[in-house]
Amino acid sequence: MHKHHSALGVATALTPAAPVTLIRPAAAARAARFFTEKFPGRSLYAVKANPSPDLIRTLFASGITHFDVASIAEVRLVADALADAEGQAKLCFMHPVKAEEAIAEAYHVHGVRTFSLDTIDELEKIMRACRGATDLELCVRLRVSSEHSELSLASKFGAELGETRELLMATRQAADALGICFHVGSQAMSPQAYSDAIERVRAAIVDAAVTVDIIDVGGGFPSIYPGMEPVALENYFDAIHRGFESLPISYSAELWCEPGRALSAEYSSIIVRVERRRGTELYINDGAYGALFDAAHIGWRFPVALLREEESEEELTAFSFYGPTCDDMDHMVGPFMLPADVKVGDYIEIGMLGAYGAAMRTGFNGFTSESTIEVSDEPMASLYAETVAPRRRATVIKLG
Ligand SMILES: *Cc1c(COP(=O)(O)O)cnc(C)c1O
Numbered sequence: 001m002h003k004h005h006s007a008l009g010v011a012t013a014l015t016p017a018a019p020v021t022l023i024r025p026a027a028a029a030r031a032a033r034f035f036t037e038k039f040p041g042r043s044l045y046a047v048k049a050n051p052s053p054d055l056i057r058t059l060f061a062s063g064i065t066h067f068d069v070a071s072i073a074e075v076r077l078v079a080d081a082l083a084d085a086e087g088q089a090k091l092c093f094m095h096p097v098k099a100e101e102a103i104a105e106a107y108h109v110h111g112v113r114t115f116s117l118d119t120i121d122e123l124e125k126i127m128r129a130c131r132g133a134t135d136l137e138l139c140v141r142l143r144v145s146s147e148h149s150e151l152s153l154a155s156k157f158g159a160e161l162g163e164t165r166e167l168l169m170a171t172r173q174a175a176d177a178l179g180i181c182f183h184v185g186s187q188a189m190s191p192q193a194y195s196d197a198i199e200r201v202r203a204a205i206v207d208a209a210v211t212v213d214i215i216d217v218g219g220g221f222p223s224i225y226p227g228m229e230p231v232a233l234e235n236y237f238d239a240i241h242r243g244f245e246s247l248p249i250s251y252s253a254e255l256w257c258e259p260g261r262a263l264s265a266e267y268s269s270i271i272v273r274v275e276r277r278r279g280t281e282l283y284i285n286d287g288a289y290g291a292l293f294d295a296a297h298i299g300w301r302f303p304v305a306l307l308r309e310e311e312s313e314e315e316l317t318a319f320s321f322y323g324p325t326c327d328d329m330d331h332m333v334g335p336f337m338l339p340a341d342v343k344v345g346d347y348i349e350i351g352m353l354g355a356y357g358a359a360m361r362t363g364f365n366g367f368t369s370e371s372t373i374e375v376s377d378e379p380m381a382s383l384y385a386e387t388v389a390p391r392r393r394a395t396v397i398k399l400g
Pocket of ligand 1: 046094185186218219220221261262
């Protein structure tokens with residue numbers, strides 16, 4: 001893989017005609033170290049946020065040894081990426097609705113012992129696929145509110161309070177270790193999301209009167225985007241720790257979390273080129289079917305920077321983007337703030353695409369790009385760049 005010092009260096013040296021994905025392993029390693037050092041329990045990386053084998057190896061080398069996988073393809077991918085680690089990595093199959101064949105392969109071929117579920121049917125499926133195994137860690141997924149999050153995960157999965165008693169008791173019978181897990185929704189903007197969810201966990205434990213060995217608070221830890229600047233992650237960790245400590249569980253119970261976005265967002269960005277300008281609309285060469293799905297479909301804003309050797313003196317102006325495909329849906333409203341004199345041929349870096357960006361690229365209409373370059377400059381924003389002074393607001397770093 002090519003390496004360059006900076007995004008600007010890539011744009012000026014290569015003048016790429018297709019979008020380029022920039023990766024910043026140092027930023028991902030920093031995020032991994034932050035979670036391994038400061039989260040008061042174990043951190044599993046949620047692979048769906050970005051399944052890049054390079055990223056998985058980077059996280060592993062920085063202390064993330066457990067991986068939350070959701071499909072048999074992700075099981076195989078992590079097993080392959082970490083084949084040299086000789087069984088030091090542990091995979092947890094945390095999708096509550098799985099194919100029986102996938103469970104069987106995960107258990108019998110890849111040594112997976114941890115599965116999540118939210119119905120008795122799924123519990124029976126797991127027991128059939130694992131042929132009545134007695135070494136299972138089974139996590140019952142509770143439904144919790146997504147009200148503090150930018151992206152809801154509340155309606156699809158999770159047992160309701162009325163159903164949890166029977167399910168927890170049956171799972172306790174079948175499991176070697178019983179866990180309770182939930183997901184507060186992605187980009188949770190307040191630690192309260194976790195405190196509230198842990199109260200649901202408490203109610204479920206009291207109601208079922210079972211011994212619980214694992215509390216898994218899921219993902220949802222935020223990253224930093226324009227207009228979405230969360231309080232420092234330590235505040236989330238404190239709220240979770242307080243809630244966990246107050247639960248009626250044994251002293252040896254474990255606390256887990258499953259960050260996807262927070263571990264991967266800073267890992268990559270893209271460089272795009274302006275192919276046409278119409279007023280404040282820029283036609284760029286990546287879009288809704290590329291790395292900008294969230295920008296198009298849920299109006300997510302990402303930081304942008306004009307990559308010119310000579311910095312523009314013009315005032316920042318609100319732009320929207322059109323992607324390269326032939327349909328109107330390939331449109332990102334933004335606003336993306338760029339100097340007023342942006343013109344055809346200019347390069348723009350769009351940041352914070354390591355989570356749910358690069359991972360969702362398709363080849364629709366023939367527009368896709370495999371070009372990936374490692375850079376050593378800072379990501380466009382970071383929740384981790386200033387970890388010495390906790391409980392301060394996150395700091396945005398301007399490219400400059
Ligand atoms: C998507 C997902 C995650 C990761 O969520 P983030 O918001 O990216 O942290 C973790 N756990 C489960 C079960 C998920 O589906």
